[in-house]
Amino acid sequence: MLEVRGVTKRYGSFVAIGDVSLRVEDGSVYGLVGYNGAGKTTLLKTIAGVYLPDEGEVLLDGCPAHVRRTSARTFIVADEPYFLPQATPDSMRDYYRGYYPDWSDGTYRNLLRLFDLDGRAKVGGFSKGMQRQVAILLGLSTGARTVLLDESFDGLDLSKRILLKRLLRRYAAVRSACVVLSSHNLRELEDVADRLGMIEGHRLIFDRTVEELHGDYPGRSLEEIFLEEGEVRDDDLDAVFIW
Numbered sequence: 001m002l003e004v005r006g007v008t009k010r011y012g013s014f015v016a017i018g019d020v021s022l023r024v025e026d027g028s029v030y031g032l033v034g035y036n037g038a039g040k041t042t043l044l045k046t047i048a049g050v051y052l053p054d055e056g057e058v059l060l061d062g063c064p065a066h067v068r069r070t071s072a073r074t075f076i077v078a079d080e081p082y083f084l085p086q087a088t089p090d091s092m093r094d095y096y097r098g099y100y101p102d103w104s105d106g107t108y109r110n111l112l113r114l115f116d117l118d119g120r121a122k123v124g125g126f127s128k129g130m131q132r133q134v135a136i137l138l139g140l141s142t143g144a145r146t147v148l149l150d151e152s153f154d155g156l157d158l159s160k161r162i163l164l165k166r167l168l169r170r171y172a173a174v175r176s177a178c179v180v181l182s183s184h185n186l187r188e189l190e191d192v193a194d195r196l197g198m199i200e201g202h203r204l205i206f207d208r209t210v211e212e213l214h215g216d217y218p219g220r221s222l223e224e225i226f227l228e229e230g231e232v233r234d235d236d237l238d239a240v241f242i243w
Contacts, residue, residue, distance in 0.1 A: 001026055002047065002146055002178040006056035009042050016042040019056070020204045022197055024178040026145075029168055031193030032182040039202040040182040041079060044148045047180065048076040060146055060178075072100060075144040079151045081135035083123045089134050090119040093141070102143025111137035114163065129155035136164065140171050147171070149181045153188045165192040190222045 002024040009016045017039040024030040034040050045051045047058050049066035058065035060074065083092060089112065097103045112119050115133045117126075123134055132155050139147055149168075153161050169192060172179045183189055189196060190210075197207040210222070217225045 001059075001061060002030075002180070003059040004043075004047065004056070005059070007043070007046055007053040007058060008055040009046055009051055010054050015202055017046070017199070018203050020199075021056075022204060022207050024180060024195070026176040026178060027172050028194040029172050029179045029181060029192055031189030031196045032180060032199065033184070033186050033189055033196060034182070034199035035184055038199040040199055041150055043199070044076060044150050044180065044182060047146070048074055048148055050076070073102075073144050074146040074148070075100075075139040075142045076148040077132075077135045077139050077150060077152050079154070081131055083131070083134070087123045088120050089117060089123065089138070092123070092134070092138055093119070096138055096142055100142040100144065104141055104143055107143075108137065108141040111140060111167075114167075115160070127155070129157065129160070132156065133160065136167075140167060143175060144177065145175060146178045147180070149179070151183060152181065153183060153185065161188065168192055186223050196222070 004020055004022045007020045008018050020039075020043060022030070032040055032043070042051065046053055047065060049058075052066060065074070084095060093105075093108055097105070115137055117130065117133060117137070123131055126134065132152060136149070136152060139149070147168075152164065156164065168179050168181065171177060181189065181193065186196075193210060195207070195209045196213065198205050208216075213222060213225055214220075
């Protein structure tokens with residue numbers, strides 16, 4: 001289980017995230033929605049142990065996220081994935097295979113086939129979307145119990161987005177993993193997440209299951225709920241244009 005307890009992260013006087021608390025159960029997908037700059041990336045990197053919180057704590061199965069025992073069980077797919085110089089998918093496989101004890105070569109080969117990628121080709125020659133696919137398939141081959149994906153739908157065509165949603169739900173179930181998926185597009189999260197959190201103003205303004213949201217807002221889509229909870233309303237626009 002992943003627990004974020006009262007986490008605040010600052011850069012100087014700037015508060016990137018403030019007093020954020022959430023919990024992700026094993027075997028579930030958590031959707032984190034918010035506009036660019038809301039604090040999603042900072043939160044994911046803090047969960048991954050890349051950043052240390054200034055206040056609060058992140059626990060993975062009850063253990064602090066930044067210690068080695070948990071970092072080897074966590075994988076983050078960054079918004080702009082990093083690869084070693086002259087890397088191929090196969091060379092990145094060799095790199096991660098030595099770090100993640102639950103790495104699966106069989107899963108890696110199956111995912112290469114599903115994404116229709118050449119394991120021997122230079123990643124530097126791939127499109128942005130293909131590079132993101134490589135990062136995703138590497139992450140899902142590690143067997144990590146906590147997988148964090150930052151805006152991972154960007155650059156993927158429709159068929160690959162649908163495939164990714166199906167893979168994430170299956171991975172969470174098979175590995176009893178905590179999967180956290182961030183996006184600025186709520187429609188991308190609507191049919192994959194079990195629970196949704198919304199970041200606005202660098203704070204988590206709600207955190208509920210999809211079932212609870214539909215119960216509280218009957219007859220409304222999640223996008224309509226998001227607009228009501230966190231977006232500028234039509235009334236706020238009435239006095240914008242003045243001539």
